[in-house]
Amino acid sequence: MIWDSRRLTQLIDVARGRVPAERCLRHCRIVNVLTGRVETSDLAVHGGFIAGWGHYEALESIDAENMFLCPGFIDGHIHLESSLLSPIQFCAAAAPWGTTAVVADPHEMANVLGLEGIRYLLEATDGLPMDVYFNLPSCVPASPLETSGAVLRGSDLFPLLRHPRVLGLAEMMNFPGVLASVPEVIDKLLLFQEHCIDGHSPQLSGLDLNAYLAAGISSDHECTSLQEAREKLSRGMVLMIREGSQSKDLARLLPAVDDHTWPQCLLVSDDRHPDDLLREGHMNAIVNHAMALGLEPVRALTLATWTPARHFRLGRQGAVAPGYQADFTLSPTLTPWVPQRVFKKGREIARNGKILVPGDLFQSHSPPESPMALAPPSPEALAVSPQPGLLRVIEVQEGSLFTRQLLVTPKVEKGQVAVDLDRDILKLVVFNRYRSDCPPSLGFVRGFGLRKGAMATTVAHDSHNLMAVGTNDNDIVHVVETLRRVGGGMAIGSTEEPVAVLPLPIAGLMSDEPAWEVVERLEILKARAASWGCRLHNPLMALSFLALPVIPELKLTDLGLVDVSTFSFVPLFQTQ
Structure with missing residues (x-):
């Protein structure tokens, strides 16, 4: 968002009640992830942002019918490629479930097509009714033990750092390379020291874990046990609790979330297959599973909204509060969370499981040619x-x-x-x-x-x-x-x-x-x-x-x- 004096002044005037808001949602039960409570109020939206709560005049009023309203879901770690869907079709499938932002690792595409593949994803996700952020892939190839379609060094990634939707460095899978201070790995870590660097370090512990964290790596989604999760939390690591289509860690790791550790925890999918996406949902399914396992409902919602926004420094996302981006969903019940209406930047984009965005948005971008040099097998x-x-x-x-x-x-x-x-x-x-x-x-x-x-x-x-x-x-x-x-x-x-x-x-x-x-x-x-x-x-x-x-x-x-x-x-x- 590029602000100017007119836009900012107008939002201030709406928030003060001096001029009508574009729209106001009446009779909401707002899930306040900042306090952990549910509060009943009207919600004013203007220019894609939340102006405030309270009594507001508006050009359009929407009766929320006492439904619960919470921030749009943010998936803090996903590979879009694992949905088997193009970015546009992924958005059309995931947005009706209440997902308004994702942090994607284009690792799969990059291993096949290199920088050309990453640029395709950046282009294909531009202007969607979902914020698609990226962490640049750290390991292309993932290791020297396989042959990929590309090799990306730190110098290759550097030009992409200026892109406004690039947040940092994605999962550093080559933890042996970190511990051994391999020059190519060190180059990438140095390049991203002022950005988020996500980790990938299954079973890493003790002094080796200390060294891995000392390199500036701040998160992990590959914990294999509750004990491992607690050790990593104790050393300042952000715990990404994964519940994907293939790897399911929620039941095992959820006890690590308590009154002290929850600000360091977030729910992620990593990989969401298309059949699960259509039938069960996306982040809503993970949140509901966490609730079913005993996590307090507002906290479960917080781990899919506020904590990922904080980890990735998304300053105006992840909460329903004045000045925040107007991304939210409405559900008739707190538990389970059933997104009936989904709003992105104050505009309703999905209702009752159906995308409302005009179909001409969902035109395919031409991808690079897929490599297939394999000779006929025998x-x-x-x-x-x-x-x-x-x-x-x-x-x-x-x-x-x-x-x-x-x-x-x-x-x-x-x-x-x-x-x-x-x-x-x-x-x-x-x-x-x-x-x-x-x-x-x-x-x-x-x-x-x-x-x-x-x-x-x-x-x-x-x-x-x-x-x-x-x-x-x-x-x-x-x-x-x-x-x-x-x-x-x-x-x-x-x-x-x-x-x-x-x-x-x-x-x-x-x-x-x-x-x-x-x-x-x-x-x-x-x-x-x-x-x-x-x-x-x-x-x-x-x-x-x-x-x-x-x-x-x-x-x-x-x-x-x-x-x-x-x-x-x-x-x-x-x-x-």
Whole structure:
């Protein structure tokens, strides 16, 4: 907002009651996150800002019908790409649930398209009826243990710091690099010392945690236990309590929020998948879950409004008070919070779950071309010869990004290590989609339960190569080839049945279709996976995190099998 004397003088005059407000909401029960109380009053709005509470004349009066009114929700850490929706379609899906601002990490897009991808997101989020702020990605690539589509150094990020919606540096996943004072990491930390620097440090403790915080990093959304959360809070860290579609930490970490620590806590989604977004909501669903777990309602709302605004220094957002941006929602009940009407800068943008903004706003911006340099795959390239020792197998855990390492005696058929359906051991493959001359990386996984066919996706955190899991090599190759031809997306099928595909033309990460259409296609994929024996709630999303080499314990990247605890490659077979 650029102020001038006329705008400021007019707001002062309205607040004093000397001239009528643009509109006044009558009979509100205002959730005051500054005091923790609910107060009944009228609310005057003018020029996109709150003029004040009390008796006001207005050009337009809206009867709030004694509904509760609270600030618009702010998601303090989200990857827009994980919604599988373009920024415009994400806004259309999330705003009706009461979200009026998000702080996004364009890490996924940047790993595929570099600066070009970040600039696309900045352009595509400009002028939306939702404030989309950004923290610039700190780790592109996420680690030296994988191949991404780009490499971004501090000098590459520097020109973007001047953008008004860039707030700071996003999750510093390379905590070993911080602790070792790796020059490239230090350069980025120095560049952002006067800005917010978000963290990502699962299980970091003691002196190493001290060192990580001393580098200027101020938050974490990767706590694995209540004890870890309390230690980080005690040392001044802001606790982002995540309740996303894939990783759910709220029940475990909520006891860390008390009368002393709540100002250091906020609720975040991190990743919100499109089906969850349409059916359950966004921040409203997390707030309601926190209430159901026993968190006092006004405090729950505060952790999705006031505390994220304070952490990210959003000076006129996060509260309903004079001079604040007029972002708020109305709900007939305090608990659960059911956003029936949503206002952004004083203008109603959604009602009863439907966006009210004119459709011409939701025109797509042309994204950069999505990379797909992968050559046609062959079954022969997927063969694994047996070796001495036990086979390392990745075990998936439902509702968590963490995996376990299993050591098993391999099943051998025709001189090759084979899939073992009786023990639910499937083949896992990662193809480098940025280069045509790289062989696939091979591994094995347990926990999918798939009895036939194969699944593949170009949403494969964090470098987003093409990843597949399957019951046999021919099906894996068939599904991968189908996905290669469409240029990226998610797919499931076999050589005996048609391959079902969700195309993701924007960087192989996002669709440009409306949310309902994306969800329809995703449901087809999930239903087929379930009919073929898969036990996971969202198998393609679970698959997408098996290449993430910064979350313990064992992962597979395009370069090989990674032991995250040692941040190093390990062979497929462990010898005695």
